Amino acid sequence: MQVWTVAALVLVAGAAFAASSGVTAAQEQATVQVRVWNSIADSEDFYVSARPEGGSWGTLGTIALPLDGETENGRFRYGDLAVDVPLEGRDTVRVDVRVWQSTRNDSVHISARPEGSSWGDLGTVPLALDNKTENGRWNFGDISMSVVPPPPLPGVTVAFYGEFSAAQRKLYEREIRAEVNDVARFYRARHGIVAPDLTVNLVVRGEPEDRGFAYGRGVIHLRQNRDLPFTPIVEAGEGGTVTMSVPEFTFLDPIAHEYVHALQDAVGNDGGPLWISEGMAWYLDALHEQAQDVPPVVVGEPDDPAVFDAQARHFFKSREYLWWQARKSTVPLRDMESGQWHWGVGYLATEQLVARAGEDALFDFYRLLPAASSWQEAFSDAFSLTAEAFYEQFAAWRAAEVPPPSYWSGVILGPDGEPVQDVPLRWAPSVRAGVEGFQGVIVRALRSVVGDMDTWTTAPVTRAGWARAEDGTFRMSADPGQTVLKLALECDEGQPLEVGFVDEAGGLTRDPDEAYRYVIGLEGVSGIEIRLPRTPEELCALLHDKRRGRNWIANLAIGWPIGFHDGYPHYAGQFESRPWNGD
Numbered sequence: 001m002q003v004w005t006v007a008a009l010v011l012v013a014g015a016a017f018a019a020s021s022g023v024t025a026a027q028e029q030a031t032v033q034v035r036v037w038n039s040i041a042d043s044e045d046f047y048v049s050a051r052p053e054g055g056s057w058g059t060l061g062t063i064a065l066p067l068d069g070e071t072e073n074g075r076f077r078y079g080d081l082a083v084d085v086p087l088e089g090r091d092t093v094r095v096d097v098r099v100w101q102s103t104r105n106d107s108v109h110i111s112a113r114p115e116g117s118s119w120g121d122l123g124t125v126p127l128a129l130d131n132k133t134e135n136g137r138w139n140f141g142d143i144s145m146s147v148v149p150p151p152p153l154p155g156v157t158v159a160f161y162g163e164f165s166a167a168q169r170k171l172y173e174r175e176i177r178a179e180v181n182d183v184a185r186f187y188r189a190r191h192g193i194v195a196p197d198l199t200v201n202l203v204v205r206g207e208p209e210d211r212g213f214a215y216g217r218g219v220i221h222l223r224q225n226r227d228l229p230f231t232p233i234v235e236a237g238e239g240g241t242v243t244m245s246v247p248e249f250t251f252l253d254p255i256a257h258e259y260v261h262a263l264q265d266a267v268g269n270d271g272g273p274l275w276i277s278e279g280m281a282w283y284l285d286a287l288h289e290q291a292q293d294v295p296p297v298v299v300g301e302p303d304d305p306a307v308f309d310a311q312a313r314h315f316f317k318s319r320e321y322l323w324w325q326a327r328k329s330t331v332p333l334r335d336m337e338s339g340q341w342h343w344g345v346g347y348l349a350t351e352q353l354v355a356r357a358g359e360d361a362l363f364d365f366y367r368l369l370p371a372a373s374s375w376q377e378a379f380s381d382a383f384s385l386t387a388e389a390f391y392e393q394f395a396a397w398r399a400a401e402v403p404p405p406s407y408w409s410g411v412i413l414g415p416d417g418e419p420v421q422d423v424p425l426r427w428a429p430s431v432r433a434g435v436e437g438f439q440g441v442i443v444r445a446l447r448s449v450v451g452d453m454d455t456w457t458t459a460p461v462t463r464a465g466w467a468r469a470e471d472g473t474f475r476m477s478a479d480p481g482q483t484v485l486k487l488a489l490e491c492d493e494g495q496p497l498e499v500g501f502v503d504e505a506g507g508l509t510r511d512p513d514e515a516y517r518y519v520i521g522l523e524g525v526s527g528i529e530i531r532l533p534r535t536p537e538e539l540c541a542l543l544h545d546k547r548r549g550r551n552w553i554a555n556l557a558i559g560w561p562i563g564f565h566d567g568y569p570h571y572a573g574q575f576e577s578r579p580w581n582g583d
Contacts, residue, residue: 029146032085032095036110037062037140038129043106046099050083053144059086067101076100076109093149094189100124114147153184154262155197162204162226175249176200176222183256186288187263191363195262202251213254215261222251253313257285268366272375273337276353279346280362282322283354286347289317322347326398327405333398334391348402349394357383406520408467409475410528412487414535419472423536424488478524484515487530491540499539506531 031053039045046065049057060083067079078100084092098111098119110127111119129139158173180198188194199219203210204226211221260281264272271277294314315321326344333349336342353361365382372378376387383390414420467476485502500508501515506529509515518525532539 030093030149031144031146032093033142033144034083034095034097034110034112035140035142036065036099036108036127036129037138038108040132040137040139044077044101046079046101048081048083048097048099050085050095050097052085055086060084065097065099067099070103074103076102093147095145095147099127108141110143112143112145114150150188150192151194153181153188154195156180157197157199159199159201160203161201161209162207162224164202164204172202172224175252176202176255179252179255180220180259183259183288186256186291187259187284190287191263191360193263193267193363195259195266198262200255213251213258215258215265218262218265220255220258220262222254224251256288257281260284263363264366267363268369271369272365272378274339274341275333275336275346275349276362276365276379278341278343279348279350282343282347283350283362284359286317286319286322289314290319323402326402330404332391333394334387345398348398352394352397353383353390356385403523406478406524407475407526408478408485408518408520408524408528409473409526410530411473412469412530412532413472414532417531419469420532420536421469421471422490423469423472423532424490425467425469425474425476425485425530478520483518483520484512485518485528485530486515487532489536489539502528502530508533 033051033053035049035057037047037049044067046067047062048065049062050060051057052059063081063083065079065081067077069078069080070076071078078098081097081099083095083097085095086092093114096113096119100109100111101107108127108129109124111124113119125143127141127143129141131140131142132138133140156177158176160169160172164172180200184194196218200222201209201211201219202222202224204224210223212223214221258281261277264277264280292310292314294310322344324344326342326348329342329345331340331342331345333345336345350362361382365378368378368381369375372381379387379390385393411419412423412425467474487499487502487508489499500510501512503509503514504516508530518528
């Protein structure tokens with residue numbers, strides 16, 4: 001057996017990794033052995049095995065390595081593989097392996113690197129596959145490489161406050177440890193740093209120790225919303241079901257965010273202006289979430305609460321959602337240094353800093369804080385501009401790219417063409433999943449069956465809401481997307497009653513398919529005219545005739561399902577469509 005040793009070259013990569021992670025090159029190194037197998041019957045058929053030095057090849061097994069890449073000049077085909085190798089007494093080390101094969105003479109070369117370093121650190125060396133299995137079916141060759149193991153993951157102590165059963169304690173501790181390890185591995189691979197050992201407090205809402213979701217002095221505080229139901233609520237109707245649930249493990253969601261504060265504390269301190277501290281946590285949390293493998297929603301499949309929960313978390317940490325949230329605040333960034341704060345704006349500011357100086361500069365800022373005379377000095381050194389200059393640049397960019405919220409605006413006219421007063425207006429859930437090419441988002445529901453029941457969607461949907469027309473005119477915030485309007489009146493007892501949908505001509509219809517689909521963009525929609533066929537008093541009198549007992553017969557009066565409200569989906573099959581003729 002011939003062993004190609006590239007330890008000297010690997011020491012260079014190990015030292016580079018150590019410098020970025022806060023460990024020293026003097027740390028004990030580990031040798032990883034990689035074996036490459038090539039089929040004698042098919043020269044393009046490759047497999048790879050890996051093990052810690054002296055370990056068993058069977059620990060990880062043997063993994064197929066298709067050579068599905070090709071250099072531009074066509075001289076080499078290659079394939080990549082990432083191998084997690086367990087090291088004695090330490091966490092695993094991930095090694096990237098690339099095998100090259102000449103298209104001219106089938107000679108083999110190999111590249112390898114510790115995760116996060118450059119292929120060029122180790123170079124590429126020829127690998128002689130001059131060993132043969134006893135059955136004569138495979139040639140193979142070995143290569144050894146020395147790596148500096150990454151810093152170990154933090155130890156985690158879990159403490160419970162409030163009433164938890166023994167089974168819950170065991171389950172929740174396991175899930176918390178797994179989530180912290182997942183988060184720590186992600187940030188370690190991306191930034192080369194880990195937090196010191198942590199205590200995680202899980203507290204039942206309302207207990208004296210309840211601090212919500214927070215980090216401080218090596219402790220991550222989590223809250224279990226015990227007052228909310230854990231069992232998913234399934235609403236069934238024509239065409240499908242909708243699952244509404246409060247996940248039992250919602251308390252895990254903030255861990256990636258709070259762990260960023262622990263990293264800030266580890267490299268320097270967790271001070272600085274609030275918008276950087278929180279904005280950075282939101283930014284890196286979003287990166288972690290978007291790296292997750294989120295299961296797709298399959299049309300026609302039974303509802304899976306786990307899929308719904310994953311989709312919900314993924315959506316609410318998405319870049320699009322955070323941008324949309326940022327449009328709800330007009331507070332200048334400099335006013336968010338301490339008291340005032342908006343997570344979406346902090347995210348945007350962090351995104352701009354990363355675009356300017358890279359992600360590592362965020363941690364450089366916290367490394368510089370302890371020795372700096374002020375956070376402004378550390379800011380200038382880390383990002384190569386003053387805080388005041390950044391405030392000015394960000395304000396100009398924000399005004400152009402992230403304008404204030406969109407609005408609906410217009411007037412409601414009576415049959416005489418004059419504006420009418422005190423008419424509630426309702427904007428209803430979107431009839432479509434969204435508008436092609438439009439990047440806006442909204443929050444009402446992540447999974448909703450809407451319109452003609454042909455689409456399950458995790459795409460943006462528009463929330464419903466109310467507004468009152470003053471002096472006949474109305475102006476109300478509008479969520480991006482495609483939305484319909486419907487009109488309601490307040491008759492007796494001050495209860496709003498839906499009258500009909502607004503159609504393309506500004507009239508009213510009972511048929512939802514005839515409702516006009518307004519496309520809400522960043523600029524909103526203005527100049528809407530809605531014309532009532534009768535006065536509000538006449539409409540109320542007409543609708544009184546449709547009343548039975550104390551309940552409106554809504555599906556007969558206006559074509560809207562009885563008992564509809566924001567908390568539940570609506571189903572097209574419940575509509576009794578009929579033209580609006582004032583009768």
